[in-house]
Amino acid sequence: xxxxxxxxxxxxYQFQIAHAxxxxxxxxxxxxFVYNPSGRTNMEKSMPNNTAPRVTVIGGGMITKIQxxxxxxxxQREGVVGEIHINALNAPPLAELQADPTLAKxxxxxxxxxxxxxxxxxxxxxxPDMYKDVLAAAPKGSIAVIAVPDxxxxxxxxxxxxxxxxxxxxxxxxxxxxQAEEIGHKAxxxxxxxxxxxxxxxxxxxxxxxxxxxxxxxxxxxxxxAHLIECWYYRHSNFQNWMTCENSDAFSYIGCHxxxxxxxxxxLMPTAVSVYGMKDKYPNGKEGYLWTSGRIIWDNGACLNxxxxxxxxDAAAGGNTQGMTLWCAGEKDGTxxxxxxxxxxxxxxxxxxxxxxxxxxxxxxxxxxxxxLDQGGVGLTPIGYxxxxxxxxxxxxxEAGQTADLTQRKAMxxxxxxxxxxxxxxxxxxxELVMEAGRKxxxxxxxxxxxxxxxxxxVDFRAY
Numbered sequence: 001x002x003x004x005x006x007x008x009x010x011x012x013y014q015f016q017i018a019h020a021x022x023x024x025x026x027x028x029x030x031x032x033f034v035y036n037p038s039g040r041t042n043m044e045k046s047m048p049n050n051t052a053p054r055v056t057v058i059g060g061g062m063i064t065k066i067q068x069x070x071x072x073x074x075x076q077r078e079g080v081v082g083e084i085h086i087n088a089l090n091a092p093p094l095a096e097l098q099a100d101p102t103l104a105k106x107x108x109x110x111x112x113x114x115x116x117x118x119x120x121x122x123x124x125x126x127x128p129d130m131y132k133d134v135l136a137a138a139p140k141g142s143i144a145v146i147a148v149p150d151x152x153x154x155x156x157x158x159x160x161x162x163x164x165x166x167x168x169x170x171x172x173x174x175x176x177x178x179q180a181e182e183i184g185h186k187a188x189x190x191x192x193x194x195x196x197x198x199x200x201x202x203x204x205x206x207x208x209x210x211x212x213x214x215x216x217x218x219x220x221x222x223x224x225x226a227h228l229i230e231c232w233y234y235r236h237s238n239f240q241n242w243m244t245c246e247n248s249d250a251f252s253y254i255g256c257h258x259x260x261x262x263x264x265x266x267x268l269m270p271t272a273v274s275v276y277g278m279k280d281k282y283p284n285g286k287e288g289y290l291w292t293s294g295r296i297i298w299d300n301g302a303c304l305n306x307x308x309x310x311x312x313x314d315a316a317a318g319g320n321t322q323g324m325t326l327w328c329a330g331e332k333d334g335t336x337x338x339x340x341x342x343x344x345x346x347x348x349x350x351x352x353x354x355x356x357x358x359x360x361x362x363x364x365x366x367x368x369x370x371x372x373l374d375q376g377g378v379g380l381t382p383i384g385y386x387x388x389x390x391x392x393x394x395x396x397x398x399e400a401g402q403t404a405d406l407t408q409r410k411a412m413x414x415x416x417x418x419x420x421x422x423x424x425x426x427x428x429x430x431x432e433l434v435m436e437a438g439r440k441x442x443x444x445x446x447x448x449x450x451x452x453x454x455x456x457x458x459v460d461f462r463a464y
Contacts (some may be wrong), residue, residue, distance in 0.1 A: 052079055052082035053082055053142040053398055053402075054143070055142070055144075055145060055394070056134060056138045057084070057144075057147060058131045058144065059087075059147030059148040060087070060094050061148075061238055065096070067370050068390060069086070069112070070372060071387045072084055072394070073103070073107040074382050075391060077107065077110065077379075081394065083113065084111075085112060085115060085138070086112050086113070087134040088114075088116075090126050091117070091121050094116070095123075097112070097114075098114065106382075115134045136163050138163060141164060142166070143397045144166070145390075146167060146169040146170065147169075149242035149243070149247070150174075151242070153169060153172070153174050156169075157173070157174070158186070161187055161192060164190060164192065166192050168397060169195070169197065171256055172431055172432065173425060173431070173432060175248075175252065177436055177458065180425050180429040180431075184426045184429065191406045191412075192400070192413075193400045195397065195422045195423065196422075196425075197423075198257065198261075199369075199390070201261070201422075202386075202389040209339070213267075213328075213337070218326075219329045219335050220302075220329050221302045221326050222303075223302065224303070224325060225307075226258035226305070226306045226323065227308070227322060228307075228308055228322040229309045229310075229312045229321050229322070230309070230320050231312045231314055231319060232311055233357040236283055236357075240284045244287060245288055248288075249275070249277050249288065250277070250289055250291060250309050250310060251292040251306065254308040255292065256431055256435065258324055259296055259304075259434050260428065260431050262298070262304055262324075265326075265337070266298075268300055268302065269298065270296050270299075270430055270434050271297050271298060272448055272449065272450050272451060272462065273295070273448070275438045275441045275446060276292065276293045276442070276445070277292045277293075278290070290310045290311065292308045292309065292442065293305070294307075296434070314357070315360060318342055322341040323341045324337075324339045326338075341368075342364075345367075347364055349361060350362075350363065368384055368385060369385060369386045371383050371384055392421075396416060399412065400412050400413075433457065436458075436459050437459040440461070450462050
């Protein structure tokens with residue numbers, strides 16, 4: 001099943017899910033309904049019990065520290081998930097997570113099992129294949145969270161599926177369309193959830209725009225521009241070891257957010273991509289496409305331009321600059337969607353900078369993506385669309401993991417595919433076509449690459 005099969009699924013899955021819900025109501029699982037961004041209350045929040053699944057995280061880098069682990073810890077606190085295991089290439093990132101004072105304050109008494117264990121191995125030792133053993137040791141039907149560099153997503157996700165694990169994976173799913181389709185078919189055959197963390201989908205701005213656009217209130221998207229420039233200090237991080245010219249680029253890693261978001265809001269599909277990249281050197285001497293300019297043509301003829309880079313000044317307020325403007329056409333007037341995502345409505349001037357990379361005395365903090373706040377009770381509580389996205393995916397994984405019947409699990413997958421709120425291999429594989437086209441274009445100096453859908457979907461240079 002590919003993208004063209006999704007339209008009918010929205011109707012086909014309803015009877016199957018009704019049967020699954022009747023079966024669940026006859027069970028003794030204690031549940032309560034919570035808010036579901038799809039607009040219905042069919043997502044269940046499981047109360048603490050002795051069947052909370054293990055979560056195995058592959059990757060111990062920045063995104064695990066600032067978004068994934070806090071969300072998983074919170075869900076462990078709520079009894080939604082059980083043991084937490086984290087694997088990394090080597091021990092230092094795991095030691096950093098164990099010693100992090102913010103995590104310790106937010107989640108006192110909580111911990112994870114590290115692989116490798118920093119107390120037992122040298123910081124210099126590398127374990128490139130340990131993830132396979134860690135995933136193989138996870139109970140079948142439990143949850144894997146994949147947070148490794150983009151070019152390693154395919155092998156890690158496939159290893160998780162080989163061991164019958166449900167998967168939450170950071171975006172993009174993979175860098176090639178064929179790999180996305182292979183993952184989707186394998187997961188579908190086994191009834192395993194694959195949720196891709198395109199977390200901007202869970203920003204209330206995005207959900208509001210999607211609702212209004214699909215109700216016809218904006219007319220038709222015609223021309224747009226988006227940008228997301230990450231901080232300069234990212235160049236000093238592990239990015240310099242993997243986001244190099246031969247592996248990835250700023251458009252593939254960052255720009256995919258806005259490609260996905262425009263389709264999420266409008267329902268349109270990208271048909272052509274051109275990406276111009278400028279090479280720059282990291283502190284370690286490796287080269288990367290650290291500045292990119294991308295142009296996406298959509299199936300209604302609309303055009304979106306995206307600027308990305310690792311270049312936002314460390315001395316500037318805020319962690320990055322980002323936003324999107326879509327100019328649209330109504331029947332009698334122009335319409336507009338403008339999201340100034342870098343404007344937070346907050347202006348703080350502290351007594352001193354905290355000492356964290358990129359932190360400044362004057363700041364404009366982001367209350368929308370991810371924060372951990374004191375809302376009473378023990379520790380701190382994660383909030384923001386980064387938290388909501390991962391929580392949604394993990395709850396979907398848990399629900400499927402607690403459903404023994406394969407037919408019922410397949411119905412759940414069909415539901416998620418058709419709803420289009422959570423990104424799945426089948427409802428978002430256009431992103432992989434864009435990634436493939438973008439890499440082909442950037443390596444050819446920005447030449448335009450067309451996207452073809454259907455049975456023989458793929459990408460190729462535009463013929464003139």
